[in-house]
Amino acid sequence: MSSRNTWQKDAVKHALGESIGFVSAQQLHLVLRNHGSTIGLTTVYRALADLAKQGEADSLQSNEGELLYRACGTDHHHHLICRKCGATVEIEAHRVEEWAAQVAAEHGFGQVSHTIDIFGTCSNCSTEKGN
Ligand SMILES: [Zn+2]
Ligand SMILES: [Zn+2]
Numbered sequence: 001m002s003s004r005n006t007w008q009k010d011a012v013k014h015a016l017g018e019s020i021g022f023v024s025a026q027q028l029h030l031v032l033r034n035h036g037s038t039i040g041l042t043t044v045y046r047a048l049a050d051l052a053k054q055g056e057a058d059s060l061q062s063n064e065g066e067l068l069y070r071a072c073g074t075d076h077h078h079h080l081i082c083r084k085c086g087a088t089v090e091i092e093a094h095r096v097e098e099w100a101a102q103v104a105a106e107h108g109f110g111q112v113s114h115t116i117d118i119f120g121t122c123s124n125c126s127t128e129k130g131n
């Protein structure tokens with residue numbers, strides 16, 4: 001709740017928004033440092049985890065097991081989310097868009113919106129033993 005944590009999170013969020021593609025906490029930490037920030041790596045890790053939890057960032061686990069982050073796009077999109085590791089993939093779903101618009105129109109609804117996320121087990125997790 002302290003404002004100290006808030007500005008740090010804002011700084012991380014801002015840096016993430018300016019990054020292209022997925023970046024690791026370490027990469028982002030370096031960017032912030034290069035911009036004169038004194039933010040610590042642990043804080044960057046924590047801020048990224050928070051952003052991901054709040055749906056403001058998408059996360060992905062690299063083959064090396066490192067978590068990579070990207071600012072959740074402002075363009076409308078959907079997510080595939082791994083139940084086990086939390087990896088999130090942004091997906092477009094054109095047929096869903098058509099279907100949603102059609103159903104809304106049939107019922108005379110305007111200004112509609114929707115949120116659709118698909119949960120499952122990612123390929124990393126499902127190749128593990130058992131399951
Ligand atoms: Zn997203
Ligand atoms: Zn997974």
Ligand SMILES: [Zn+2]
Pocket residue numbers: 076077078093096097114116
């Ligand atoms: Zn949609």
